[in-house]
Amino acid sequence: MAKSERISMSVIRRLPRYYRFLYDLKENGVVRISSKELSQRMGLTASQIRQDLNCFGGFGQQGYGYVVEQLYAEIGRILGLDVLTPAILLGAGNLGRAVANHMDFEQKGFRLVAIFDDSPSIIGQKIRGMEVLPTKLIEETCRRQNVKVAVLCIPKEAAASIVEYLISLDIRGFWNFSHFDIGHHYPGVLVENVHLGDSLMTLSYKLTAGGEK
Amino acid sequence: MAKSERISMSVIRRLPRYYRFLYDLKENGVVRISSKELSQRMGLTASQIRQDLNCFGGFGQQGYGYVVEQLYAEIGRILGLDVLTPAILLGAGNLGRAVANHMDFEQKGFRLVAIFDDSPSIIGQKIRGMEVLPTKLIEETCRRQNVKVAVLCIPKEAAASIVEYLISLDIRGFWNFSHFDIGHHYPGVLVENVHLGDSLMTLSYKLTAGGEK
DNA sequence: TAGATTGTTAATCGATTAACAATC
DNA sequence: TAGATTGTTAATCGATTAACAATC
Secondary structure (H helix, E strand, O other): OOOOOOOOHHHHHHHHHHHHHHHHHHHOOOOEEOHHHHHHHHOOOHHHHHHHHOOOOOOOEOOOEEEHHHHHHHHHHHOOOOOOEEEEEEOOOHHHHHHHHHOOHHHHOEEEEEEEEOOOOOOOOEEOOEEEEEHHHHHHHHHHHOOOEEEEOOOHHHHHHHHHHHHHOOOOEEEEOOOOOOOOOOOOOEEEEOOHHHHHHHHHHHHHHHOOO | OOOOOOOOHHHHHHHHHHHHHHHHHHHOOOOEEOHHHHHHHHOOOHHHHHHHHOOOOOOOEOOOEEEHHHHHHHHHHHOOOOOOEEEEEEOOOHHHHHHHHHOOHHHHOEEEEEEEEOOOOOOOOEEOOEEEEEHHHHHHHHHHHOOOEEEEOOOHHHHHHHHHHHHHOOOOEEEEOOOOOOOOOOOOOEEEEOOHHHHHHHHHHHHHHHOOO
């Protein structure tokens, strides 16, 4: 099914959006959809949608379109959402608490197994029913639960050294909210950076430059 | 100075990252930097850096490189960080509180002037010294403070109708954390979407596909 | 069957990289 | 001046769009 060529990140980053739109269609009882109609709803070209999907296989039917439910499931599988990867969260400050409370990890392919902080005033607090643990328990937790992913909600200064430590514990993926750029330093380590500040500055640019039009 | 051609989003999205790296260099007392050295630190090509910067003007000096402090200031200006745009935040749940507390709006070109929620149990609470106001005060606040930007930390269901309302109040920019896709529906309205769920699913894909290598 | 819509190939467009003359 | 490094043009690479034969 899946074609063996390397898939570009441009394509991958569109998949979660397809997934969301298909979920909505599904919820609204829509059974089939053509690339044309989906393209109009999403503001893309039909060509791009077909091109994107055909990176992974022919999910449609000529003359008919795509079966919503089936395509939804297929994309979920491509994204790996059907296998829950154990993850820990580091840093239970404002941001860490919000991420832990707000994000539905199970629906996105992860299982949040523990939350850590090193501030004595935060340790022991409950977040979504989970007690915040001291950082010295990280190693044991990772070993016991076979944790492969860490969510970083810690300050930039702390991040650099903690990343090294986590990699030594066999953590292989980071969802990084810290301002520290894990990026390209560690080969084989998979990183998804969430730089909220960058996003806000981009909006500032759009507003500034948008006025020139 | 600024060249008049349209700048691509690919270039724009790299600017905040340049800005962060230059800030660090500046803090570490580095006075000058060449595109080559910066490229190594950032994991880019020197060519790309020079190409990017020259979209906006020649900020360097042949045979020398770039003056860190000067380039930093220049990029800040390009991003429009020197003008603070008044913004309101809607939705003081977990996520809204974290964004309000965590984000340094002033450093990113904005001034957060008010926070709104429609839940009686949240209205009146203080977040970063600001009292959460009932949504019925949105109109008055926007008019009085000439608000042009809204940060949306509200559920998807609420977003669709609130966006229309805010646009009618002359809001022209959205920093959108809701799962609602403002995207292409409203011409002339500038949107920066932060889809945390999409980001997490992308990490799931990387982990899934990374294993195939 | 006729109509619709896919999967896929070819054409276009845009972004990145390479090369080098200009110049500090 | 000689060496270094920019700004910029040209070459390459990749992503998007258009077109159409295949087929349900």
